Amino acid sequence: MQFSSFAEFIDMGGYGFYVWLSFGMATLLLVLLVMNSLVSNKQVKQRIAKQQARQEKLKRAAKQQAQLSQSS
């Protein structure tokens, strides 16, 4: 262990601002990247599901139409 107290660890020998700025910004960017990747994955799946639901609806409607025109 290079530091004897927590305050010393935060201070980083006077370079605390720069060290924590680097680690903080890196963490922030990586978290944003992971979140963006997860969200876009979900969005694509939802888009496909929606598309699929619409197609099924259209198919059903077409079937009904066909049945109606047959019976009349």
Next chain:
Amino acid sequence: MWKWLHPYANPEITYHFTGKLTPWFTWLSIILLAIGLTWALLFAPADYQQGESFRIFYIHVPAAILSMSIYVGMAIAAFSGLVWQLKLADASAAALAPVGAVFTAIALITGAAWGKPMWGTWWIWDARLTSELILLFLYLGVIALHNAFEDKALAGKAAGILAIVGVINIPIIKYSVEWWNTLHQGATVSKFGKPAMSADMYWPFLFCFFGFAFFVAAVTCLRFKTEILSRNSMRPWVKALVKEEIK
């Protein structure tokens, strides 16, 4: 010659194969980064001249190395996408670009935060820093082109050409510190030869580097899967898979 590659040109098989790899990469990354970053922040010795600010090294250098390696990987994918018209290669290039852009940004930001206390300036237009900034713009250009076209084959072509042309920048970044005199110093760690640092500084670097490398692999796998789904949205297997997952 390429026969063994054939099953991987099938999006469904590749999707499931990538899905199997993702958790491995994720866990390896978490474990290596937890060890590496704790070691780097708490136990690695401070530099005799730079003191504790040296700890920025453990993010800056892995990010900088990865920003270049990711670009080379992306360019190779784009190249095979263009020549053999592999749709999956285009998809992987599209998945890599944002990851590379983030790591380039991290290298630039941590470099600035390190340069201010050590050099005395946040930024200087020397060859190394400028070429790394150009790398960020190349990534942003590739991302923009991938999103600019509705037709993914066309988008892959346009982005692929930019990615391949941009490869010229990679040797310029790498050798800028040797070809010209710059404020940025030479390489501390390289694949060949001994690192210019002691073992108790080098080991935490290795953990951090491979931790970030597996992080890249894990995130790229996730984005690659997303790209495959989005590009094959009309295929029955995708429909069945999505139906299974969203209930």
Next chain:
Amino acid sequence: MNPRRKKRLTIILSVLIGLSVVAGLVLYALSQNIDLFFKPSEIHQGKEDTGLKAQLGQRIRIGGLVVPGSVKRDESSLKVSFKLADMRMPIAFNDADPMVTVKYDGILPDLFREGQGIVANGVLAEGFIIEASEVLAKHDENYMPKELAEDAGKAHTKPSY
């Protein structure tokens, strides 16, 4: 490989080779301007490969090592002057080496010390003097723990310039 793919491959490869040649030529042409700084010997004799000399009153960057024992501080202000010599390994200086005096009024970077690489930005004046408006520290690629540096006999104390 079928002929169409072969054609595509040739086109892409030839474009790539052409572009690299262009980039190489441009970089070669620009190489003097990409250099960040003059070395002290280049102030005396002109640039190594072109003989280009800095003019008096020209704004230039100069890079070199701070000559030990040359740092002079003003008692009452931040004014400081020091001599720079060419960087070379191992670090050894002669009085005969081409040197340039840098005068600066401001806060020096943390890494500033004797024997340290420095890049200064300023105006060239008579007698190989630079009136600097900015002084930046250039460090090398070697990192070392304090204990090891002490064993190697390296000074690591931050001087109070």
